[in-house]
Amino acid sequence: MSFNNISVIGLGYIGLPTAGMFASRKIKVIGVDVNQKAVDTINRGEIHIVEPELDMIVRAVVAEGYLKATTKPEPAEAFLIAVPTPFKKSDNPIPEPDLSYIEAASKAIAPVLKKGDLVILESTSPVGATEQMSAWLADARPDLTFPQQAGEESDIRIAHCPERVLPGHVVRELVENDRVIGGMTAKCSTRAIELYKTFVKGECVVTNARTAEMAKLTENSFRDVNIAFANELSMICDKLDINVWELIKLANRHPxxxxxxxxxxxxxxxxxxxxxxxxxxxxxxxxxxxxxxxxxxxxxxxxxxxxxxxxxxxxxxxxxxxxxxxxxxxxxxxxxxxxxxxxxxxxxxxxxxxxxxxxxxxxxxxxxxxxxxxxxxxxxxxxxxxxxxxxxxxxxxxxxxxxxxxxxxxxxxxxxxxxx
Known part of the structure; x- marks a missing residue:
């Protein structure tokens, strides 16, 4: 079953390119953002971020009527949530994730959900966030069933599908990169794959929601650890009067x-x-x-x-x-x-x-x-x-x-x- 209407909640560095890619496949896309200035900019066929190729895509899909932006969610068959997940303000040395944007997005789309809809959390999130999002939706819509209640027979399909793109190359990588599909049930994953295969040429790899959440965190933690090694080397070399750039170049000659x-x-x-x-x-x-x-x-x-x-x-x-x-x-x-x-x-x-x-x-x-x-x-x-x-x-x-x-x-x- 194909998708005729998609809604993307959050039109930032990930949401807007994603909305543009779906719209470029001649699918009606409703982009939702709380920033009225961003909404007005997009509806003029312009963009409020810097990303190569995106301006041409948005200009074309807005002119053709496949993408419109608004501040209030409207009915659709699939909802992709791509809002920020910052930290709470605290004196705690270990920052605590702030899921209030995901909660607000969930409560905003809840009134327009209907049986058969798909909700995907794209926001990079701590483990368990997708289940929490589904719980918020269930609280807001007791007339519908969700995977944590009805399993494969749920009215609403829920999945976590993290983005894995490089700023400056988002348009190309959205299409070419493999995609991790973490459905709360097998049917949730299948429906999410149907959605992404609208434009994704990479492989859609199925797992559960928690593993999908952890996969994105693991990828970036791996890079963070490697960068920390290089940064620590640079500080050590500075004390020892060694050119760290030459040192790394020499060490990297090892196969x-x-x-x-x-x-x-x-x-x-x-x-x-x-x-x-x-x-x-x-x-x-x-x-x-x-x-x-x-x-x-x-x-x-x-x-x-x-x-x-x-x-x-x-x-x-x-x-x-x-x-x-x-x-x-x-x-x-x-x-x-x-x-x-x-x-x-x-x-x-x-x-x-x-x-x-x-x-x-x-x-x-x-x-x-x-x-x-x-x-x-x-x-x-x-x-x-x-x-x-x-x-x-x-x-x-x-x-x-x-x-x-x-x-x-x-x-x-x-x-x-x-x-x-």
Whole structure:
């Protein structure tokens, strides 16, 4: 049985591309988001995020009438929930996942559910979140049955199908990547596969909902641990006066060694976040995963300390100047190269802390954004040439393609990515 109407709840970096891919297959898609500005932008056939190829897709499907955005859910045959899963504000050293966005999305779609509908949680979530979502739906709609109540005979099908895409390549990877399908029952998985096979060319691999949730967390925790090893190496090599970039290149010549590259920390909505979902569930057992998180979270402070040393060295070399006369340049604010995404960005965190502690000027170059968010204080955004010429201390934080030439021939340089 094919799908004629699909609803995507949450039109961000995952939801909007997913909605666009379904709509490009001539299926009516209702995109739902609480952000009225994003809704209006999409309904004009424009996009509010940076993602290659997506603007052309959205423009076409909106013009053809296959995609519309709204702030209120409407009836559909399948609902994909792609909302954030942040952390609760707490003094606890181990962050606690905040499922309130998933809860709100569940309660929003509940009134328009009908027998035979499919609900898929795409949001990266702690283990058990899909079952919790199904429980919220069951509480809101006692007239319908759900998998935890009726098993294979449930009125509503429930599954967890995490996204596994790379920002900057989302459109291609949504189509080509394998998909983990975690239904609460076998029939739930079968129905979810029918949905994704609308455009997915990769293999749809079936498991249960809990394993699907854990699979996504495991993938990103694996990368976090590997990055932590590289970041720890970089700090050790700095103390031992060893070029870490040369060291890693040499070590990787071993046929069974593949060390990743160090950086200023780990950011984004996945690798910097997902390991905590595992740690929060099993704090006494996730020792290696926790240690990796602590190593990567400590790297921004290490970079800031390197900048402090550079300021001190500059002032010693220029005794007529004071700290207020020193201008710091931060190259890159996004959490990874060639995107506009600032979520959980260690580069942005470093720049903001420098601006807070430094009495002089802090300038930034971020080629992928036109303006800084309202919460960013004391940083001025400028062009590459302007910032380079005006600055005394240069801090390379993100290896954007615009920075891949040796732009700064200066001893007052902290290159956290090893490209200069």
């Amino acid at each position: 069974r060694v593949n060390i990743l590259q160090p950086g200023p920390g780990v950011g984004g909505h996945c690798i910097a976040v997902d390991p905590w979902f595992i740690v929060s569930k099993t704090p006494d057992d996730a020792k290696l995963i926790l240690t990796a998180r602590l190593v990567n979270d400590s790297k921004p402070e290490w970079v800031i300390n390197k900048v402090k040393v550079a300021i001190s060295d500059f002032l010693q070399a220029n005794p007529t100047k004071t700290a207020k006369d020193v201008t710091i340049a931060c190259y890159g604010l996004a959490f990874k190269p060639d995107i506009d995404d600032l979520r959980e960005s260690p580069a942005l965190d470093i720049a903001m802390k420098l601006a807070e502690m430094h009495v002089g000027t802090v300038l930034a170059v971020e080629p992928n954004i036109d303006s800084l968010p309202l919460y960013v204080d004391y940083i001025s955004l400028g062009t590459l040439d302007y910032v380079r010429d005006k600055s005394d201390i240069h801090v390379l934080l993100v290896d954007h393609k615009e920075f891949k030439v040796n732009l700064v021939n200066n001893l007052n340089l902290i290159d956290t990515k090893g490209i200069w």
